[in-house]
Amino acid sequence: MSGHPGADTGGALPLYQEVKRLLTQSLADGEWQPGVALPSEAKLGERYRVSIGTVRKAIDELVAERILVRHQGRGTFVAGHSARRTLFHFFHIVPADGGKEQPETELLSFARAKADADSVARLNLAPGAPVFRIRNLLRLRGTPVVLDEITLPAERFPRLSEKVFRERDSTIYQLYQERYGINVVRSAERLSAALADRSSAKLLGIAAGSPLLRIKRTALTYHNVPVELRTSLVNTAAHEYFSDLGKN
């Protein structure tokens, strides 16, 4: 044997996949917090007893999934939730003509409730598990455009209160991250069309019966664990949902 290229294939999984798994596990365990640098590639190679090339291939995939960010000359960092990141990767509503803008959020209501059947299924909860139900109104350039209803499993958000939620000085995902150590890394969305009921119409400043875009989002953390449900109603009279993502 010359190095040990191709050694130990009995494990079935490619080495770099195993390294990726170990890295993801350390991330999920909070060993490296968002915003801080991981050990250098050389160090990681020593730690896992693999060559730098193998570490790089593992990191390549985590970078492609936007879980890590590389900065030449500085290091490799855990992706954190800046306002910018939320805007670019999780907020898909844009003016029909112009470019992206930061929305302003107004808290409408905050309540405890029991999970309904849909929440139970999508959040892997026990029937009747306690959840938080939060409603927000989002404005773009002062105009109300989006009505959000957020469902959170109470178990994962201990001592969350309306006061905490209202007085946060950051985005919602930053709150999850900083206060609960929950890092939302991707989301899955399903869209449909609906008609505005009276109360939604009033909040959005439109006529009841107007067409609305309904977005059902599941937000996921490491290992694709769901941590938040969100149903958005969007007035698309002057805005659109942008299914960007480079790749089809």
Add this chain to the structure above:
Amino acid sequence: MSGHPGADTGGALPLYQEVKRLLTQSLADGEWQPGVALPSEAKLGERYRVSIGTVRKAIDELVAERILVRHQGRGTFVAGHSARRTLFHFFHIVPADGGKEQPETELLSFARAKADADSVARLNLAPGAPVFRIRNLLRLRGTPVVLDEITLPAERFPRLSEKVFRERDSTIYQLYQERYGINVVRSAERLSAALADRSSAKLLGIAAGSPLLRIKRTALTYHNVPVELRTSLVNTAAHEYFSDLGKN
């Protein structure tokens, strides 16, 4: 100098990016047709005078963009438009409960027209350029669900006729590919909500004023050149738009 690692950096662009560009150009020029194998990585390395590793890195990106497909032991192939590929990568409507199904297409109308302002802008056409305007009704399990209006630049589809379009025995993107050598490699979509007008409602078998999901798609070929516009109206009473894509 030992090999020529890092040689010739005057060109500013990384070597593998240059190789990627050359590969994409050959694809756009039709040197390799969809479905056929490219030369082996070793051959490509000789052709471009780079190491196999550099070729692999270029191909890696084209594979990530779903432009090429690798098959271990067989070779690297140009992605072609099977019915399956269209279904998985370009058709995003799924039953609210179940999994993906192949839609059946019914041609409603086929006409020549002059490009409107929107088409001119999105297809980079000259004002008043001739286009084809095609309308289709798509059914899922026999139920009409989607109403499509397709706009094609006539220049790129010479001698296209209703007969050709109607008598194709494949998907629409396969027709573009086989008859016109146009390979749609990705699409960009913008979604909004609308109300069904009388004629749409009739075709979809719903009441006028029902909410519909409107999808405006631009289909692109190599080098991000737009080749087709498509506006879809979707009855989302029992179906949803799935914004999949793995990565957020």
Add this chain to the structure above:
DNA sequence: TAGTGGTCTAGACCACGTG
């Protein structure tokens, strides 16, 4: 058996960021 892509290693040099 031969050829292809897939994995893994090792090491050189470049470009960038910080002190």
Add this chain to the structure above:
DNA sequence: ACGTGGTCTAGACCACTAC
């Protein structure tokens, strides 16, 4: 000057496919 990631090369062996 030093450490980091970025690029590029070279070569070994594995896994799969076709003949």
